Amino acid sequence: xxxxxxxxxxxxxxxxIRHVASIIEAYRHERPVVVLSAMGDTTDFLLDAAEAAVQGxxxxxxxxxxxxxxxxxxxxxxxxxxxxxxxLRTLLTGISMLxxxxxxxxxxxxxFGERMSVRMxxxxxxxxxxxxxxxxxxxxGFVSDSNYMAxxxxxEVWTAIPRHLGDYAAGRADAIPVxxxxxxxxxxxxxxxxxRGGSDLTATMIGAAMRADEIQTWKDVDGIxxxxxRVCPGARPVPEVTYEEAQELAMFGAQVLHPRSMLPCRKxxxxxxxxxxxxxxxxxxxxxxxxxxxxxxxxxxxxxxxxTLIDIVSSRMLGACGFLAxxxxxxxxxxVSIDVIATSEVSxxxxxxxxxxxxxxxxxxxxxxxxxxxxxxxxxxxxxxxxHSSGIIAAxxxxxxxxxxxxxxxxxxxxxxxxxMLVDExxxxxxxxxxxGAYFGGTR
Numbered sequence: 001x002x003x004x005x006x007x008x009x010x011x012x013x014x015x016x017i018r019h020v021a022s023i024i025e026a027y028r029h030e031r032p033v034v035v036l037s038a039m040g041d042t043t044d045f046l047l048d049a050a051e052a053a054v055q056g057x058x059x060x061x062x063x064x065x066x067x068x069x070x071x072x073x074x075x076x077x078x079x080x081x082x083x084x085x086x087x088l089r090t091l092l093t094g095i096s097m098l099x100x101x102x103x104x105x106x107x108x109x110x111x112f113g114e115r116m117s118v119r120m121x122x123x124x125x126x127x128x129x130x131x132x133x134x135x136x137x138x139x140x141g142f143v144s145d146s147n148y149m150a151x152x153x154x155x156e157v158w159t160a161i162p163r164h165l166g167d168y169a170a171g172r173a174d175a176i177p178v179x180x181x182x183x184x185x186x187x188x189x190x191x192x193x194x195x196r197g198g199s200d201l202t203a204t205m206i207g208a209a210m211r212a213d214e215i216q217t218w219k220d221v222d223g224i225x226x227x228x229x230r231v232c233p234g235a236r237p238v239p240e241v242t243y244e245e246a247q248e249l250a251m252f253g254a255q256v257l258h259p260r261s262m263l264p265c266r267k268x269x270x271x272x273x274x275x276x277x278x279x280x281x282x283x284x285x286x287x288x289x290x291x292x293x294x295x296x297x298x299x300x301x302x303x304x305x306x307x308t309l310i311d312i313v314s315s316r317m318l319g320a321c322g323f324l325a326x327x328x329x330x331x332x333x334x335x336v337s338i339d340v341i342a343t344s345e346v347s348x349x350x351x352x353x354x355x356x357x358x359x360x361x362x363x364x365x366x367x368x369x370x371x372x373x374x375x376x377x378x379x380x381x382x383x384x385x386x387x388h389s390s391g392i393i394a395a396x397x398x399x400x401x402x403x404x405x406x407x408x409x410x411x412x413x414x415x416x417x418x419x420x421m422l423v424d425e426x427x428x429x430x431x432x433x434x435x436x437g438a439y440f441g442g443t444r
Contacts, residue, residue, distance in 0.1 A: 001169045002027065003215045005035040005181065005203035010218060010277055011117055012040030013066075014073035017124055023218070023280055024176065025130050030213070033165065034132075034178045035203040036121055038113025039066060046088075046110050053095035060089055067116050076123045080134075081116050088112045103148035107183075107193045114180035114199075122178045133175040137202060138191075140164040140177070142184035150195035151184060153205060161209035169210055179206065197258020204257070204272065208264035215270055216284075217257055218277040223285030224249065224256055227301045231429045232436045238285050238300055245299055245383050246272075246287045248418045252381035253304040257287070297392055298384040298439040303428045306353055307339070307377040309409065310362070313347040314369035324348065326368050334361040340379055340411045340420045349409050351379060351422060377408070378428035379420050380435065386416040392439075393419065399438035405431050 004024065011017050024034055038046075045062045052059050064085055071078050091109060095101055101109075118134040125132035141160025144151035167173040181199025184192050194201050200217065207215035224246070227235040241249070243266045247259040257272065265272055265287070272287040312327055327348055331338060336358070341350040352358070358373065365371045384392050389412060400407060400423075409422035423431050 001031045001033065001210060001212045003035060003203050003207040003210075003212050004032045005199060005215070005217045006037070006277070007199065007217075007219070008037040008040055008042070009220070011036055011121065014070045017070065017074060017121060020218075020277065021121065021125055021128060021130075023277060024125065025128065026280060028130065028176070031169065031171070032176060033168070033206055033210070033212075034121070034176060035181045035199060035206065036114065036117045036178060037181050037199045038110075039070070039117050039120070042066065042113035042117070043110050046113055047106075049092055050095060050101050050106065050109050053092045054099055054101050056096050056099065058089065058092045058096050060085065060092060063088070063112075067120065070120065071123075074120070074124050074127070076120075076127050078119050078123045080119045084112055084116050084119075104190060107148045107151075108191045110193060111180075111183045111191045114182050118178045118180050125176065125178070131175040132178055135177055135179045137180045137183050138185040140179060140206075142202070142205075144184040144186055144192045144194065146186040146188070146190065146192065148192055151186070151192035153184065153194070153201070154187075157205060158209050161206055165206070165210060197261050200257045200261035201264070204261045204264045204270070207270045207272075208268035211268060212270055215265065215272045216275050217272065218275050219255070220276065220278060222276045222279060222282045223274045224254070224287075224300065226299075226440055227432055227436050228254070228303075231303075232301075232433050234433075234436060234440070236440070237282075239283070240286045240288060240291060241299055241383070242290055242417070243287060244417050248381070248383055248413065249300060249302055252302045252379060252418070252420065254300065254302040262287075295385045297388055298382055300383045301380065301432050301435050301439070302383070303378055303380045303432050304339070304353060305378045305425050305428055307351045307379050307422070307425070308353070308358065309349065309351055309374040309377050309422060310358075310365075311347070311349050311372040311374070312365055312369045313371075323368075327365065330361055330364045333364065334358075336361055340409070340422070342409055342411050351377065351409075353379075376425045377422055378425040378431075380423055380428060380431050381418050381420045382435070382439075383418055386412055386419060389419060395438050396421075396435050399434050400431060403430065403434050405434065 122132040122134035143154045181202040222237045224238045225235040229235045243262045250256045250259045275284040276282050339351045407421045411420045
């Protein structure tokens, strides 16, 4: 048994749905469970409709047109989608009357995208002669807490999922399960969403709970690459990365699985393969617990832009054990996450990547320290074997120095699989290309 996850762009329209259906049919003999996101920009359309409803206008034309036109192009009739559109219109009418959108209502609202997507795909597969059955995630045991917009799955899903999908896995049922990503229900039966990376988490949770042979996430490139091909044309596929490496890649900007989605796999040891939906014969990249052979010095290079550097210095705190506690408490108070940090006894340099106004945070920090804020930075991260960090840093810094690019901060992650450096945002792409040439050779 395998799990196949397709994102919103993979099922954005009738043409893409036909293509994904052909991939599913090609893997039918491996007993796939399919996890889908909402079609294209449906989630954004739904949120726009919600904002309009809060202002008193019920407008559903964009979402309705996308799904009805797609069904017509595919030559299918899906009454379940019409029922969901009626329910959605009723919900938006309620929002327009109350002029209010709570987190709980928002989760209910955005769930319609995934729910319509799986009904569309199951109906089309059936039309093509492939038995398929749609499931809302809670139908196969997805139960979460009630932290709306960022719910966490409860431990009982580990036993509930095998209970619902056991017959299919054992060959006692033939219809391919097509399951909604991203959503669940809490113990009271209220719809929740799993937050960022929710569809990835749905797929890995199913795969881990079912002890699947493999979890596949399908994208538009040949797996995980050594760098973003839009930045570095010489980027090449990486055959294998570890769970830790995949987490770090995702944390620092690469379009891999969301970091939290790795947790079920790490618990069960289930491998994840990143595949190319435009090149199904490609082996893709395999994500596993540990490298089968020798670990390369550098696996990949990634970057995050829009970063702000905050330097915090206080000689008054020399020897005072409460300095770092004070600093971190202010970030907790203002709900600002820290990405990369470098410290000494009396100073802290750290980066944040947020659109929040930092004025209140900086003012609080200045009660105990001198603070300097520098925007327009970028983090360039090497996913590497940090046991050889001296040689890796030497080669990279030499290449950057030759190009006149100044590294303003460096940090080695506690996981020992990444080294991050801070550069000016305007130099980030060039830094990635230079480092790629230094570590992988060839054209930049």
